[in-house]
Amino acid sequence: MYSRAVRRGRVPRRDAQEVPCLLELALLHPDPDDMDWLVPTSPQEVMTRLLHGVYDEVSASQRRMGSAVAAFEWYAGLGHRLAASGAEGGTAIRVLDGDSRIQAALDEATAACASEVLTVQPGGIRPEHELTEGLHRAMALRGRGVRMRDLYTHVARHGQGLLNYLELMSDSVEARTLDEVIDRLILFDRTVAFIPANTNRTMALELRHPGLVQYLVTVFERLWRLAIPLTASLPDTGIEGISHREQSIAALLAEGHQDAVIAERLGISVRTCRAHIARLSETLGAASRTQLGVRIAQVGLDGPARSADVGSVIVPDQGSRTGR
Structure with a gap:
């Protein structure tokens, strides 16, 4: 449409209705002798105007770049001053x-x-x-x-x-x-x-x-x-029927921890943890969690792990078994 206007000198306004940007960019403007026609702005004028806009954009970009470089240099200098003064800066x-x-x-x-x-x-x-x-x-x-x-x-x-x-x-x-x-x-x-x-x-x-x-x-x-x-064996608990892991579980139970917490701390699944608790209950003859806590305290499983030379320990279950 602009090319046609340049070649012919003008174009009907109605023909330019599909391309309103030509008027918005001032590539076409109304003919002062007949408002139903549009005449083109000269290509040289358009080029001058566009280049002037580009120059303004480039100048603005250069100013922003200069400001960014100046800011970076200021902060870099601040970092050096902090380092010189013995501060750890932002990398600690x-x-x-x-x-x-x-x-x-x-x-x-x-x-x-x-x-x-x-x-x-x-x-x-x-x-x-x-x-x-x-x-x-x-x-x-x-x-x-x-x-x-x-x-x-x-x-x-x-x-x-x-x-x-x-x-x-x-x-x-x-x-x-x-x-x-x-x-x-x-x-x-x-x-x-x-x-x-x-x-x-x-x-x-x-x-x-x-x-x-x-x-x-x-x-x-x-x-x-x-x-x-890792090359050494785990110490014996000194109590028959109770493994080292069950002793650890018993100590954590005595502290009042829930099954999920115990499992996470020992690196086992909750299901495995509950299976060990069931074995503990059976070994110690406990019918409930409350009773299990009492039995754990009675046999001394609520404290630090015992060494392998622990003496006889009475396990107070129904049959009054004795474990070593």
Whole structure:
């Protein structure tokens, strides 16, 4: 339509009704001699106007870019001043949102690690896919001579995948187990730590503050001293018919915890937990949960685990059995 107007000098207004943008952009304007006709604005004038608009946009963009660069330089300078004054700045605690960011941060810390990795792995038997995902990272660390120590719950001992993993890693990894451990923790060279930031572990915290990291190292070392090497057998409870796991369940029952909480802390399913509670009730001759609590206290299962040299313990059930 504009081309036709340029060639012919003008076009009927009615012909331009389908393209109102020609009037809005002032490419066509009414003929002062006959308002039923539209005449074109000269191409040179249109080009000048369009280029002027583009120039204004470019100038505005350059001003915004200059403001952004100036702001960035100001904040960068502020960060240097904080570092110079001994402040930790914004990197002491970093929130990692999403699996990809968490994995990228772990890969970066793994690449920088030079001597030691400490981990706490809660839950029960570790799934094969988790062990496979972590294997490439562990092999890279092993290749650089990095030593690894892992803490698991006692339940993890029953996972063949973990045993295969530890056999593959040979003496590069040392593993111990406890009845229950803290939530997941990974420590690299005692300088950077990773912990979950929510219950479903879709967010994590990367910690580099020396005080926080040292605190977590201390927690790990104290748990490590209490833990039992994976190559060693679990201690006998000293009470006939009651396993080490049932002793742990009994202690948590005595503290008043519900089945689901006990299961989560020991890394077993609720169904398995209830099966052990049923066995405890049968072994101790308890007909109710209340009675079970009383019997647990009577035989001393409500405190710390007994050593293997415990003497005779009377189990007060219907038959007055004696266990050792």
